[in-house]
Amino acid sequence: MSDNTPSQPSDPTSDMLWGFWYPALRSDQLRGGKLERAMLLEVPLVLGRDAAGKPFALRDVCPHRAFPLSFGRFDGASVECAYHGWQFDAHTGQCRHIPSLTSDSKLKCDRIYAGSFPCEERDGYVWVFMANPEGRNFTSAGTSAGIAPNAAPSAPPAPELPTFSAGYQISHLWADLPCSVDHGIIGLMDPAHGPFVHQAWWWRSRRSIRDKAKQFEPIPNGFRMSPHAPSSNSAPYKLLKLITGEPATTTIDFVLPNQRFEQIRAGKYWLSSRTTVTPMRRDLCRLDFVAAWNILPWFPVVSFIIHVLGPRFIRQDTEVIEKQALGLKYEDRMMLVDDADRQARWYFELKAAHLESQRTGAPMRHPVSGPITLRWRS
Numbered sequence: 037m038s039d040n041t042p043s044q045p046s047d048p049t050s051d052m053l054w055g056f057w058y059p060a061l062r063s064d065q066l067r068g069g070k071l072e073r074a075m076l077l078e079v080p081l082v083l084g085r086d087a088a089g090k091p092f093a094l095r096d097v098c099p100h101r102a103f104p105l106s107f108g109r110f111d112g113a114s115v116e117c118a119y120h121g122w123q124f125d126a127h128t129g130q131c132r133h134i135p136s137l138t139s140d141s142k143l144k145c146d147r148i149y150a151g152s153f154p155c156e157e158r159d160g161y162v163w164v165f166m167a168n169p170e171g172r173n174f175t176s177a178g179t180s181a182g183i184a185p186n187a188a189p190s191a192p193p194a195p196e197l198p199t200f201s202a203g204y205q206i207s208h209l210w211a212d213l214p215c216s217v218d219h220g221i222i223g224l225m226d227p228a229h230g231p232f233v234h235q236a237w238w239w240r241s242r243r244s245i246r247d248k249a250k251q252f253e254p255i256p257n258g259f260r261m262s263p264h265a266p267s268s269n270s271a272p273y274k275l276l277k278l279i280t281g282e283p284a285t286t287t288i289d290f291v292l293p294n295q296r297f298e299q300i301r302a303g304k305y306w307l308s309s310r311t312t313v314t315p316m317r318r319d320l321c322r323l324d325f326v327a328a329w330n331i332l333p334w335f336p337v338v339s340f341i342i343h344v345l346g347p348r349f350i351r352q353d354t355e356v357i358e359k360q361a362l363g364l365k366y367e368d369r370m371m372l373v374d375d376a377d378r379q380a381r382w383y384f385e386l387k388a389a390h391l392e393s394q395r396t397g398a399p400m401r402h403p404v405s406g407p408i409t410l411r412w413r414s
């Protein structure tokens with residue numbers, strides 16, 4: 037298909053991607069010995085911290101009779117189901133105790149597992165590795181529910197926000213987005229909505245629309261907008277140059293399944309941010325934004341941008357997604373038009389290539405072939 041033809045992506049648009057880490061909760065939501073619920077890729081989870089503070093994640097469904105484990109008790113090592121008191125190791129999900137068994141019972145309760153998921157804490161988030169819907173103790177071939185060998189592959193290292201000096205400040209913002217993960221993500225990487233959705237005298241207006249040309253290159257599992265001088269029509273970047281006295285460069289990466297990284301470097305000063313759009317359900321995502329920076333901590337201009345302007349931006353994006361949802365009830369096809377929508381097209385192609393490589397076991401065929409310049413107006 038010609039690149040100039042408006043088109044629907046031909047690929048499964050609402051598929052959620054398995055085999056990746058997703059942020060389930062912010063670290064500060066998980067305190068003491070309390071159990072917390074979360075939902076990732078339509079899988080209900082119960083999370084907590086063991087006595088040493090290390091987080092864990094179990095499928096929030098008791099293998100006995102599906103009672104949510106999150107209603108139960110936690111003693112720092114095992115989660116006890118509130119229905120019949122079965123106890124499960126918090127990290128492995130292995131059943132430790134079944135109160136109803138008599139002392140001469142032959143039943144091997146240690147062969148019973150609640151679904152458990154690799155769980156790590158990074159950058160103020162509790163990340164969960166979602167290999168499959170059941171958790172790591174289950175084969176995809178479907179052993180009888182609850183009784184299963186250890187069968188899942190080990191998880192890769194959890195994602196980490198790049199930082200570039202020992203001291204820095206860090207901040208988190210978030211919002212729920214009532215949309216599929218695909219609309220959330222292509223909204224995130226969409227360069228054409230800025231002048232219409234994020235209008236403000238200090239940022240940019242419709243009148244400031246101008247021609248843009250940005251160079252892109254493939255990176256593993258994603259693509260990069262190569263280092264470039266930030267948009268000259270946005271005031272905060274002008275301000276940044278004014279205070280640091282250094283020309284700034286920006287690098288923006290998108291990496292499957294859902295991460296957008298942006299780095300701004302100006303001499304020894306840096307700002308590094310990551311935005312993720314995480315599917316909780318098919319129709320509900322959460323946007324998480326984390327930023328770390330070392331730019332003039334004594335002059336809180338970045339802090340102001342993050343804490344005052346950041347929430348405003350996120351609110352504008354959330355409102356757009358809420359309104360878009362009204363139309364998507366009647367029409368879920370979309371047009372991807374020219375270079376302004378090329379990154380969205382790449383996202384669908386990356387996703388399809390990933391699913392294909394998962395299906396065949398062959399290495400992923402990268403849809404972006406080499407350095408390429410995209411042109412649009414925004």
Ligand code: FES
Nearest residue numbers: 098100101117120
């Ligand atoms: S349902 Fe959980 S112990 Fe019976």
Ligand SMILES: [Fe+2]
Nearest residue numbers: 223229233353
């Ligand atoms: Fe936006």
